[in-house]
Amino acid sequence: MFLETIMTPSDLKKLTFDQMERLAQEIRSYLLEVVSRTGGHLAPNLGVVELSIALHYVFNSPQDKIIWDVGHQSYVHKILTGRREELKTLRQFKGLSGFPKRSESVHDCFETGHSSTSISAALGFALARDLKQEKNSVIAVIGDGALTGGMAYEALNHAGQLGTRLIVILNDNEMSITRNVGAMSGYLSRLRTDPLYHRSKEDVREVLQRIPNIGPKMFKAAERFKDSVKYLLVSGMLFEELGFTYLGPIDGHNLRILNQVLERARLLPGPVLLHVKTIKGKGYPPAEKQPNKFHGIGPFDLKTGKTRPRRVPTFTEVFGKAVIKIAEDHPELVAITAAMSEGTGLCEFSRRYPRRFFDVGIAEQHAVTMAAGLAQTGCLPVVAIYSTFLQRAYDQIVHDVALQNLHIIFALDRAGIVGEDGETHQGVFDLSYLRHIPRMTVMAPRDQSELVAMLKSSLKYSGPIAIRYPRGSGPQEEVDYRLPVLPFGRGELLREGEDLVILAVGPLVYQALEAAEQLSMKGKEAAVINCRFVKPLDEELILEWSNRTKKVITIEENVIAGGFGSAVLELLADRGFNGEAARMGIPDSFLGHGAPDLLCRSIGLNAAGIIDLIKSKGWLDS
Numbered sequence: 001m002f003l004e005t006i007m008t009p010s011d012l013k014k015l016t017f018d019q020m021e022r023l024a025q026e027i028r029s030y031l032l033e034v035v036s037r038t039g040g041h042l043a044p045n046l047g048v049v050e051l052s053i054a055l056h057y058v059f060n061s062p063q064d065k066i067i068w069d070v071g072h073q074s075y076v077h078k079i080l081t082g083r084r085e086e087l088k089t090l091r092q093f094k095g096l097s098g099f100p101k102r103s104e105s106v107h108d109c110f111e112t113g114h115s116s117t118s119i120s121a122a123l124g125f126a127l128a129r130d131l132k133q134e135k136n137s138v139i140a141v142i143g144d145g146a147l148t149g150g151m152a153y154e155a156l157n158h159a160g161q162l163g164t165r166l167i168v169i170l171n172d173n174e175m176s177i178t179r180n181v182g183a184m185s186g187y188l189s190r191l192r193t194d195p196l197y198h199r200s201k202e203d204v205r206e207v208l209q210r211i212p213n214i215g216p217k218m219f220k221a222a223e224r225f226k227d228s229v230k231y232l233l234v235s236g237m238l239f240e241e242l243g244f245t246y247l248g249p250i251d252g253h254n255l256r257i258l259n260q261v262l263e264r265a266r267l268l269p270g271p272v273l274l275h276v277k278t279i280k281g282k283g284y285p286p287a288e289k290q291p292n293k294f295h296g297i298g299p300f301d302l303k304t305g306k307t308r309p310r311r312v313p314t315f316t317e318v319f320g321k322a323v324i325k326i327a328e329d330h331p332e333l334v335a336i337t338a339a340m341s342e343g344t345g346l347c348e349f350s351r352r353y354p355r356r357f358f359d360v361g362i363a364e365q366h367a368v369t370m371a372a373g374l375a376q377t378g379c380l381p382v383v384a385i386y387s388t389f390l391q392r393a394y395d396q397i398v399h400d401v402a403l404q405n406l407h408i409i410f411a412l413d414r415a416g417i418v419g420e421d422g423e424t425h426q427g428v429f430d431l432s433y434l435r436h437i438p439r440m441t442v443m444a445p446r447d448q449s450e451l452v453a454m455l456k457s458s459l460k461y462s463g464p465i466a467i468r469y470p471r472g473s474g475p476q477e478e479v480d481y482r483l484p485v486l487p488f489g490r491g492e493l494l495r496e497g498e499d500l501v502i503l504a505v506g507p508l509v510y511q512a513l514e515a516a517e518q519l520s521m522k523g524k525e526a527a528v529i530n531c532r533f534v535k536p537l538d539e540e541l542i543l544e545w546s547n548r549t550k551k552v553i554t555i556e557e558n559v560i561a562g563g564f565g566s567a568v569l570e571l572l573a574d575r576g577f578n579g580e581a582a583r584m585g586i587p588d589s590f591l592g593h594g595a596p597d598l599l600c601r602s603i604g605l606n607a608a609g610i611i612d613l614i615k616s617k618g619w620l621d622s
């Protein structure tokens with residue numbers, strides 16, 4: 001077993017190519033053994049086994065900097081940099097992160113998680129190196145999906161102009177999470193497959209020279225239009241025009257070729273783009289066949305590739321069904337995703353309404369402003385973007401949507417604690433980054449049926465509307481799709497009580513009810529309000545019960561700073577409230593990875609935490 005001999009990248013350099021090929025097989029088996037138990041991003045990592053080995057063979061991390069775009073494909077890098085054993089704790093509470101983490105290793109030089117950041121970061125490393133007159137290499141590994149993110153072009157544009165030494169490795173497996181989209185994807189596939197694109201200028205000269213009489217003249221004429229010749233016949237013209245030396249496309253599973261071309265790239269003076277062709281899920285037939293399913297997967301049966309069936313409908317599934325039902329009666333409704341059609345539940349919608357479905361690629365900013373154009377022209381866009389990824393489009397929401405007061409429905413999936421994806425993916429800022437935007441409506445359903453009601457109600461409201469809901473199954477096994485339109489801005493009194501009031505947002509309502517039951521057994525009666533609207537607040541209901549009990553607790557799956565609780569404190573302060581209030585939510589720090597209930601418990605964001613808070617305030621005794 002060569003795998004056990006690899007503790008640092010330098011151990012790799014002792015191996016022959018044949019031994020490295022054996023190592024690649026061992027790594028694949030190990031990935032399958034571990035990820036089938038822990039869950040994780042299996043297919044992306046199976047696709048970069050040889051590339052990761054070759055990178056650490058040719059370059060000298062940590063002196064040479066390797067930045068993994070998105071970073072979901074960094075498990076092999078972690079195995080090669082001394083974390084083979086810790087991989088067994090992958091994505092578990094206090095275990096190894098599923099993304100690069102500087103606290104884990106010096107070889108993780110930059111943290112990623114959101115897409116398309118690697119080239120910008122790499123350019124930063126390269127420029128700092130140049131300023132310090134150092135000589136190390138800087139490498140960004142970016143996927144074809146991540147290359148649909150606009151930030152990548154901002155960086156390519158800048159790097160190409162500066163001409164600094166930088167290596168961008170385009171890991172092209174023709175997949176984002178689902179099949180890749182966009183004109184760039186089409187260009188890359190031509191680079192991969194069209195023989196014409198593989199010819200060099202010399203080949204063209206030879207071909208044209210063979211044509212008697214006119215051949216040489218043609219070549220001279222073509223020479224004059226060198227761009228067209230270069231564009232037509234030299235591979236990777238787009239990148240060359242941006243100032244990069246384009247190498248490839250090469251087989252990303254051939255260690256000898258990888259090592260040879262990486263060695264060449266290492267010695268080139270300016271920015272280089274190496275186009276590498278890989279197979280997402282390579283080496284595990286179920287993943288090769290369904291790279292989307294195995295992009296990010298829960299624990300699964302290695303023999304069958306099957307995951308544990310889920311009984312309770314997820315918020316995502318309910319959203320997907322409800323938006324189709326609504327679309328049947330509203331031809332103006334269009335649905336938009338940013339490369340997350342499966343994750344947001346829009347696949348069936350895309351099949352039913354292909355002309356009313358848009359997958360923009362990993363381009364959240366573009367998605368929002370395109371929605372603004374659609375809304376301005378009579379469509380009703382439903383923009384389904386994870387809470388964390390919508391952070392990318394904050395200014396577009398303010399500048400292109402709210403300012404023009406456009407009627408757009410933002411479906412914020414994965415809002416709240418997502419769990420195993422950790423800090424970069426927790427959807428815990430949206431209540432804070434949305435509620436202060438003028439004209440914005442912000443809602444949070446307590447369960448799947450209320451999500452349906454909010455979607456339907458949003459048709460009757462005006463302006464920009466955000467509905468935020470969590471990852472995974474909701475509390476209901478049966479969903480009622482017939483709920484009536486909700487009264488705008490109104491909360492729901494779920495329980496009366498004279499001793500205190502708990503104002504809860506989303507599914508945390510059920511933790512509040514649980515706490516109220518426990519308090520009742522201690523002789524205290526808590527009122528519980530389902531605060532469906534984070535903006536506008538139901539001021540009347542909140543003030544009534546705050547003044548009545550004089551003790552207020554707010555609880556939300558959002559950072560405490562600037563969230564729902566802050567909005568309530570602002571209201572109470574403005575209205576001269578003279579009681580006591582306490583906020584519960586995510587503390588002012590980044591929440592790591594682990595199972596959501598463990599993470600909630602770790603910060604007391606549950607019924608027990610509510611009781612503990614009440615005890616700490618001495619409210620049980622008063």
Ligand SMILES: Cc1ncc(C[n+]2csc(CCOP(=O)(O)OP(=O)(O)O)c2C)c(N)n1
Pocket residue numbers: 044047070072073113114115142143144145146147171173175176177280295338339340362364389392
């Ligand atoms: C800003 C942002 N939007 C969406 C995502 C979700 N996401 C994670 S990986 C991925 C696809 C990446 O495709 P690619 O870069 O080709 O990598 P591959 O998985 O194919 O190796 C997407 C859309 C993200 N991480 N960041």
Ligand SMILES: CC(=O)[C@@H](O)[C@H](O)COP(=O)(O)O
Pocket residue numbers: 041070072113295296343414418421471
């Ligand atoms: C790496 C990445 O950003 C996505 O794959 C993300 O992990 C998907 O999250 P869900 O599993 O919640 O859809």
Ligand SMILES: [Mg+2]
Pocket residue numbers: 143144145146171172173174175176
């Ligand atoms: Mg890809």
